[in-house]
Amino acid sequence: MAKMNASFLELKKSYLFIEIGKRIREYIASHPDNKIIRMGIGDVTQPLVPVVVEAMKKAADEMGVKETFHGYEDSGMGYDFLREAVSGYYKKNGVEISPDEILISDGAKSDCGNIGDIFDSSTVVLVTDPAYPVYVDSSVMGGKKVIYANSDESNGFAAMPDKNVHADMIWLCSPNNPTGSAYTKEQLKEWVDYAIENDAIIIYDSAYEAFISDPDIPRSIFAVPEARRCAVEICSLSKTAGFTGTRCGYTVIPKELMLKTPTGEDISFMQLWCRRQGSKFNGVSYPVQRAAEAVFSPEGQAQTKKVIESYMANAKVMAETFDSLGIKYTGGKNSPYIWFKCPFGMGSWEFFDKLLNEAEVVGTPGEGFGKNGDGWFRLTAFNTLENTKEAMERFKKLFK
Amino acid sequence: MAKMNASFLELKKSYLFIEIGKRIREYIASHPDNKIIRMGIGDVTQPLVPVVVEAMKKAADEMGVKETFHGYEDSGMGYDFLREAVSGYYKKNGVEISPDEILISDGAKSDCGNIGDIFDSSTVVLVTDPAYPVYVDSSVMGGKKVIYANSDESNGFAAMPDKNVHADMIWLCSPNNPTGSAYTKEQLKEWVDYAIENDAIIIYDSAYEAFISDPDIPRSIFAVPEARRCAVEICSLSKTAGFTGTRCGYTVIPKELMLKTPTGEDISFMQLWCRRQGSKFNGVSYPVQRAAEAVFSPEGQAQTKKVIESYMANAKVMAETFDSLGIKYTGGKNSPYIWFKCPFGMGSWEFFDKLLNEAEVVGTPGEGFGKNGDGWFRLTAFNTLENTKEAMERFKKLFK
Numbered sequence: 073m074a075k076m077n078a079s080f081l082e083l084k085k086s087y088l089f090i091e092i093g094k095r096i097r098e099y100i101a102s103h104p105d106n107k108i109i110r111m112g113i114g115d116v117t118q119p120l121v122p123v124v125v126e127a128m129k130k131a132a133d134e135m136g137v138k139e140t141f142h143g144y145e146d147s148g149m150g151y152d153f154l155r156e157a158v159s160g161y162y163k164k165n166g167v168e169i170s171p172d173e174i175l176i177s178d179g180a181k182s183d184c185g186n187i188g189d190i191f192d193s194s195t196v197v198l199v200t201d202p203a204y205p206v207y208v209d210s211s212v213m214g215g216k217k218v219i220y221a222n223s224d225e226s227n228g229f230a231a232m233p234d235k236n237v238h239a240d241m242i243w244l245c246s247p248n249n250p251t252g253s254a255y256t257k258e259q260l261k262e263w264v265d266y267a268i269e270n271d272a273i274i275i276y277d278s279a280y281e282a283f284i285s286d287p288d289i290p291r292s293i294f295a296v297p298e299a300r301r302c303a304v305e306i307c308s309l310s311k312t313a314g315f316t317g318t319r320c321g322y323t324v325i326p327k328e329l330m331l332k333t334p335t336g337e338d339i340s341f342m343q344l345w346c347r348r349q350g351s352k353f354n355g356v357s358y359p360v361q362r363a364a365e366a367v368f369s370p371e372g373q374a375q376t377k378k379v380i381e382s383y384m385a386n387a388k389v390m391a392e393t394f395d396s397l398g399i400k401y402t403g404g405k406n407s408p409y410i411w412f413k414c415p416f417g418m419g420s421w422e423f424f425d426k427l428l429n430e431a432e433v434v435g436t437p438g439e440g441f442g443k444n445g446d447g448w449f450r451l452t453a454f455n456t457l458e459n460t461k462e463a464m465e466r467f468k469k470l471f472k
Numbered sequence: 473m474a475k476m477n478a479s480f481l482e483l484k485k486s487y488l489f490i491e492i493g494k495r496i497r498e499y500i501a502s503h504p505d506n507k508i509i510r511m512g513i514g515d516v517t518q519p520l521v522p523v524v525v526e527a528m529k530k531a532a533d534e535m536g537v538k539e540t541f542h543g544y545e546d547s548g549m550g551y552d553f554l555r556e557a558v559s560g561y562y563k564k565n566g567v568e569i570s571p572d573e574i575l576i577s578d579g580a581k582s583d584c585g586n587i588g589d590i591f592d593s594s595t596v597v598l599v600t601d602p603a604y605p606v607y608v609d610s611s612v613m614g615g616k617k618v619i620y621a622n623s624d625e626s627n628g629f630a631a632m633p634d635k636n637v638h639a640d641m642i643w644l645c646s647p648n649n650p651t652g653s654a655y656t657k658e659q660l661k662e663w664v665d666y667a668i669e670n671d672a673i674i675i676y677d678s679a680y681e682a683f684i685s686d687p688d689i690p691r692s693i694f695a696v697p698e699a700r701r702c703a704v705e706i707c708s709l710s711k712t713a714g715f716t717g718t719r720c721g722y723t724v725i726p727k728e729l730m731l732k733t734p735t736g737e738d739i740s741f742m743q744l745w746c747r748r749q750g751s752k753f754n755g756v757s758y759p760v761q762r763a764a765e766a767v768f769s770p771e772g773q774a775q776t777k778k779v780i781e782s783y784m785a786n787a788k789v790m791a792e793t794f795d796s797l798g799i800k801y802t803g804g805k806n807s808p809y810i811w812f813k814c815p816f817g818m819g820s821w822e823f824f825d826k827l828l829n830e831a832e833v834v835g836t837p838g839e840g841f842g843k844n845g846d847g848w849f850r851l852t853a854f855n856t857l858e859n860t861k862e863a864m865e866r867f868k869k870l871f872k
Binding site: 076078083113117121125133136142182191193194240272273318339344348352353 | 476538613
């Protein structure tokens, strides 16, 4: 009898974005001519930059000519040209990562979802709460035990390790989705020390690193050198360069990173992951890899920097609005997200409805990201400056 | 302590293509000016057809303009335009599949590798031997028990079910990689009956369906109507349209297909798979989906048909050579592969070396595909007609 993986029954039903969609549709149906401003879903709004489009088109042309056609990629782990470009990007940011420690993926979500496959099902997984739901869901699907570290008001929504709690695998995300908080180097060092103490592996999601402008906030966990012994970093071009619909990311696995065999021997993390990917993945589309390479060219860096700056200009407008209203928040500085406590003592969904009905602005109730999101709310800077300003004007009126 | 998934220790080390590469490099080093003809790896050699390249470039342009930019795909399961195109393709081949039963993937290998995730680890997996190594490797990684059905000379390398053996999950591939054999409708009906009798699910890999010209050989397991109760079909554009480096495929899950919960209730296969993909996958690149859509347009069908016909013209040259030499083989008719017993009583690797050293032709030793491949050999039609003819002339000389 073909039986299901019973761990799937342990998953929480996630109706967050479905419920948001339903409420928006209902509102639009009864107010068809009104202008709703969407600051809910974390998707980018600006198009791919010109140098990226040109690179993809050039690669598509190559694919149509026998002499320059690309079939299966030998390794499936990414073309050298892109691995070298990513390595150069790290170097520019002060971190040495060899190209052969960089694996190209079809986006951070795939690697975040699948990397638990090479860990034993007895693994205790520590997740900060609130968090991107993939960390918990993929752990639960794999039958692993999940424990939580609280991100809350007391620590500025940047959870720190508790030395009395043991974990084998640790998910960190900085700058954080959904809270916008970002770890300092000292805070990351504390996590790295905790991981080494526990023989644990940190999976570090740096998808929002491009939004960091503060020189004291590291863009990579490998800014802490000891992290090479205990961390994997998963990054994405989704937010860096608007690749949410183009699909490309990269994962860094230091050569010296090890897991333990059942008899306690060291075994190479890279070797295990490549064995997994070698059987279950066949590489990223060649034209997409060429498009990604263009992101790291001088022109690509200049063009994408402008896009990031435009989003951060929106975040500044939002932060100034919150400051003027005296509402405390995290994010908005090194992150496109602003995270705040729902005003008027409201719950997340209650405030969602008020914001939609009275200001025609859509945000995201915090409770979709974990229990510490109850009563909290997320707004994103992924919009035009004009819309952001208008949304903030409407927002202010709620408080009059 | 971060421990590895111990099931990975049960994997056989696969040195096949590494060893082939090594022997070729050594040969080239000592014969730098000679012309080696490669008929080993199953990669295509002809470029993307013009209509596909144009579609991808047009989509890349759309991605560079705000009004036509595509970010995250809502469902992550494929754009309607492509799901409808695939549905239309099935309809043309006489099978009714609704667009919402079609999920777009980044290639058959990913879905083949991951689909076992939603099955219980107690699942008994039946694999025909020889077979594409992903079926066994992904099952072993998931801690599942693998049993085999023999494909051998006695059944024309097309294994049939043994009613005395129970399985919960069954991997079939037709036309077969590596043996080139293809099931008739009656043979598929026998497998479907066996699956229903055992409450088992068939995962049907139809990656080579485009090479079928015989009207009596089904292009889909859903040509057997009862298959809707017991089968998933995984297909790819890799061989159909040269997408080995472009990466796109599709998976068909009938609405009525069910797995069992631990308490024996029915649960929708589609719902479970979408839950898995919703947490671990974020859809296929928009320009790649537009390129795939173009394959199913009338122009795309005409252009890709010519490419397939050119490969099958090579297969015909190969088949005629084998016929003239009196060497028995499977495939070559509805498949780009020819599978034959190594002549002169040789083993797979012994014949590999003879073919390389005496004819300068590269093939694939059968033993990389399972125990029934011992002493057998695979050649592919993915080459030019000129090279194929030359390779077959050299091949004939071995027998003089």
